[in-house]
Amino acid sequence: MARSIGQLGTPAQGRELRARGRRTMRKLLDAGVETFAKRGYHAARVDDIVKRAKISHGTFYLYFANKEELFLTLTQEVADEMVGLADDFPAIEVGPKGYLELRSWLTRLVEVYERYGPVLRAWTETEIGASEFGRLGTDVWTEFSRVLIEQIRRSSTNDLDPQIAALAVVAMIERFNYYVLARQVDVSRDDMLDTLASVTHAGLFGGANETPG
Amino acid sequence: MARSIGQLGTPAQGRELRARGRRTMRKLLDAGVETFAKRGYHAARVDDIVKRAKISHGTFYLYFANKEELFLTLTQEVADEMVGLADDFPAIEVGPKGYLELRSWLTRLVEVYERYGPVLRAWTETEIGASEFGRLGTDVWTEFSRVLIEQIRRSSTNDLDPQIAALAVVAMIERFNYYVLARQVDVSRDDMLDTLASVTHAGLFGGANETPG
Amino acid sequence: MARSIGQLGTPAQGRELRARGRRTMRKLLDAGVETFAKRGYHAARVDDIVKRAKISHGTFYLYFANKEELFLTLTQEVADEMVGLADDFPAIEVGPKGYLELRSWLTRLVEVYERYGPVLRAWTETEIGASEFGRLGTDVWTEFSRVLIEQIRRSSTNDLDPQIAALAVVAMIERFNYYVLARQVDVSRDDMLDTLASVTHAGLFGGANETPG
Amino acid sequence: MARSIGQLGTPAQGRELRARGRRTMRKLLDAGVETFAKRGYHAARVDDIVKRAKISHGTFYLYFANKEELFLTLTQEVADEMVGLADDFPAIEVGPKGYLELRSWLTRLVEVYERYGPVLRAWTETEIGASEFGRLGTDVWTEFSRVLIEQIRRSSTNDLDPQIAALAVVAMIERFNYYVLARQVDVSRDDMLDTLASVTHAGLFGGANETPG
DNA sequence: TATGAATGAGATTTCATTCAT
DNA sequence: AATGAATGAAATCTCATTCAT
Structure with missing residues (x-):
């Protein structure tokens, strides 16, 4: 496809950005998340993004070579948050203390999901397993599952394959968040957290399904 | 657009189809599923579908007004299967018998997912709650959850909100299937079923995490 | 930059073309030569080409991935003609017979140049030595010079390095044709051929500058 | 556009330039030649030029209204050199003395070409005969040919039309230089000069193909 | 019933030029 | 005198849909 070799606007990943430039980039990233949230990754047009960011069309290409690259940048941001979160995962006891710790960790996860959900979901849309894209997506959840x-392995009383069990739970959390955020189901955030914590605690850590009240 | 659902009104559905016509239509529907699987709904182009079906471009429009209508037709097919499946959901006991019944029911669900997963996933991509589309999608899972x-409500020993709990499980099942089918995780089908059954049984029906062996 | 993988219109190099398709392709190639002639390669827009060919914009991309590919196809055509011509180069004697044979061979060369001059000249515009482009260009003239x-080597009475001498002549022929065709100088075709033949005959093959009359 | 040639009226040419300004301008002109050399006139972007000059984008327009004006300034520089060179063209004798004088004059021409070749070549790219541009280009070579x-007319022993013969030689010189500079052929500078001088001397001035050695 | 070819609206991308500091 | 950022017009390219055979 042989695009011309010298690129005009070196998408600003490389160059040093002044305050104004950083502000513009942030505007574009935020507009990106919002647009992906609203239309999904594929349906989102660069035009939607720049309109939302109140930025001219040409400026977009000063910062990103294309929509995919903006997405990849967002991806890095989520990955960082997620890995940090995974590192903080506490040892879960069977009793009420374990339940509460689990719940409060899940709260943080839901917060990340609330901010970056559209980005996380976008991976689903994409051709699977193939691109840099897919690989990156896997990595986040994989590291997370690890x-x-x-x-x-440490806490569980049952003899499930820990890898599979972890995956199942991550899947549930992700999907459930999706349903709730996508308003396909109407549930309060607290109720969601109670349920997520409870099911996970009981299903994986041998907890006794203690819910508040 | 905006055709009634019952009578989709796709070009070829008003007409009587001869054997050859039916074969062509089947080829297109199958190619549709495969293409959605590979690229996702939005990224799938009519051109991809016809190439895969080894059908000429023009012929496509003899059978469907556009990509969406092909999708809607597939949707009908899944919906039929899913509702049938939901009707057959057994009462789940706490003991090993309950576990086995749950597992064998999940087996059938996985089979449906293996065939129609891409179609089920496609709803996710679409702007949510908006289209005829989304509504139909919701309906399948809603009926299912009902x-x-x-x-x-009948079986559970814990005091979770049954609606939320059901949703969490459906979410897990759907998502887990997705991971496995997308080969983002390498797990045998039997292992997957063991885990799904076990986690669900323990997490929701008070089962004691009995796995075979 | 990471275009989607499945291409819509496989630029028609591969596919079998029916009569109509071949006609359209020919129209595009011809319009290409004319447009390159008028504006030069770089200044030529795809839009100019399709307008001249009286073809819709989209159709262009059914046949060529972009302007460069159309150019490359033309390049093949010239290369074929030029190599054929080079193979027919006669042994040049010192006397009038040699002069006439040289002149008639040059006539054929000028004819090729009249048809494909714009394509031959386009190489000049392009980044030099770098692209597939440049290499291809070199090959035509190189093979020609060979x-x-x-x-x-066989005919010349002087002790010039044959390689350099050949190159100098090819250069002169090419450039002279260019001036004449570009109407930067007003000379009849016959006068041009007389001069080319005469200068070449004298300068390289030891001829006595015999011109008719 | 359409500024008079004598007073180019480029932003910085009306102004008095301090040492720093002159340095910046020189950097831009040099970067211009190099960029035209590398990409050709049309493909050269203002962005390429400023990057090479290590000058900011905005600064360019402090000195030149656009790419064409930078080019026109360069053009003035070559024209001056070339006209001076043409004025110095010696009377060429048939014998060795003529050969040597011709050769040493060609040496100077090649030096100019080495410096400004890209600028000279750029005319070729442009739509011919049309612009202020083309006219200027023609003038240089025309004056030269005159x-x-x-x-x-004075020296030649043959009965070629002197105008055509002159043109042919100019063409050869220009083209040959191009090939050599473009490294499409690998020849030492001295060999090139020997050949150019020899072919020209024999082909046009009745020389006897005397080469050193 | 089927096909290859053509279309054109809309999306993406480039880049000369202007602006604010 | 210089700069980084922004702009928008114009070009390229894609692809759902229609057409003629």
């Missing part, structure tokens, strides 16, 4: 696996 | 809710 | 070198 | 014509 930690869970350790915990389950 | 039955689960009943069962949980 | 044959001349042989002839000069 | 002198040669005089010399050939």
Whole structure:
């Protein structure tokens, strides 16, 4: 496809950005998340993004080579948050203390999901397993699961394959968040957290399904 | 657009189809599923579908007004299967018998997912709650959950909100299937079923995490 | 930059073309030459080409991935003609017979140049030595010179390095044609051929500058 | 556009330039030649030029209204050199003395070409005969040829049309230089000069193909 | 019933030029 | 005198849909 070799606007990943430039970039990233949230990754047009960011069309390409690259940048941001979160995963006890710790960790996860959900979901849209894209996506959840696996191995009373069990739970959390955020189901945030914590605690850590009240 | 659902009104559905026509239509529907699987709904182009079906471009429009209508037709097919499946959901006991019944029901669900997963996933991509589309998608899972809710209400020993619990489980099942089918995780089908059954049984029906062996 | 993988219109190099398709392709190639002639390669827009070919914009991309690919196809055509021509280069004698044979061979060369001059000139515009482009360009003239070198080696009475001498002549022929065709100088075709033949005959093959009349 | 040639009226040419300004301008002109050399006139972007000059984008427009004006400034520089060179063209004798004088004059021409070749070549790219541009280009070579014509008329022993003969030689010189500079052929500078001098001397001035050695 | 070819609206991308500091 | 950022017009390219055979 042989695009011309010298690129005009070196998408600003490389160059040093002044305050104004950083502000513009932030505006574009935020507009990106919002647009992906509203239309999904594929349906989102660069035009939607720049309109939302109140930025001219040409400026977009000063910062990103294309929509995919903006997405990849967002991806890095989530990955960082997620890995940090996974590192903080506590040892879960069977009793009420374990339940509460689990719940409060899940709260943080839901917060990340609330901010970056559209980005996380976008991976689903994409051709699977193929691109840099897919690989990156896997990595986030994999790293995430890795930690869970350790915990389950230590805490769990049942004899499930820890890897599979962790995956199942991550899947549930992700999907459930999706349903709630996508308003396909109407549930308060607290109720969601109670349920997530409870099911996870009971299903994986041998907890006794203690819910508040 | 905006055709009634019952009578989709796709070009070829008003007409009587001869054997050859039916074969062509089947080829297109199958190619549709495969293409959605590979690229996702939005990224799938009519051109991809016809190439895969080894059908000429023009012929496509003899059978479907556009990509969406092909999708809607597939949707009908899944919906039929899913509702049938939901109707067959058994009462789940706490003991090993309950576990086995749950597992064998999940087996059938996984089979449906293996065939129609891409179609089920496609809803996710679409702007949510908006289209005829989204509504239909919701309906399948809602109907599906409705039955689960009943069962949980009857069987569950814990005091979770049955609606939320059902949703969490459906979410897990769907997502887990997705991971496995997308080969983002390498797990045998039997292991997957063991885990799904076990986690669900323990997490929702008070089962004791009995796994075979 | 990471275009989608499945291409819509496989630029028609591969596919079998029916009569109509071949006609359209020919129209595009011809319009290409004319447009390059008028505006030069770089200044030529795809839009100019399709307008001249009276073809819709989209159709262009059914046949060529972009302007460069159309150019490359033309390039193949010239290369074929030029190599054929080089193979026919006669042994040049010192006397009038040699002059006439040289002149008639040059006539054929000028005809090729009249048809494909714009394509030959376009190489000049392009980044030099770098692209597939440049290499291809070199090859045509190189192959061309190779044959001349042989002839000069056999016929020439002087002790010039044959390679350099051949190159100098090819250069002169090419450039002179360019001036004449570009109407930067007003000379009849016959006068041009007389001069080319005469200067070449004298300068390289030891001829006595015999011109008719 | 359409500024008078004598007073180019480029932003910085009306102003008095301090040492720093002159340095910046020189950097831009040099970067211009290099960029035209590398990409050709049309493909060269203002961005390429400023990057090479290590000058900011905005600064360019402090000195030149656009790319064309930078080019026109360069053009003035070459034109001056070339006209001076043409004025110095010596009368060429048939014998060795003529050969040597011709050769040493060609040496100077090649030096100019080495410095400004890209600028000279750029004319070729442009739509011919049309712009202020093209006219200027023609003028350089025309003035140049005019002198040669005089010399050939005086010196030549053959009965070629002097105008055509002169043109042919100019063409050869220009083209040959191009090939060599473009490294499409690998020849030492001395060999190139020997050949150019020899072919020209023999082909046009009745020389006896004397080469050193 | 089927096909290859053509279309054109809309999306993406480039880049000369202007602006604010 | 210089700069980084922004702009928008114009070009490229894609692809759902229609057409003629």
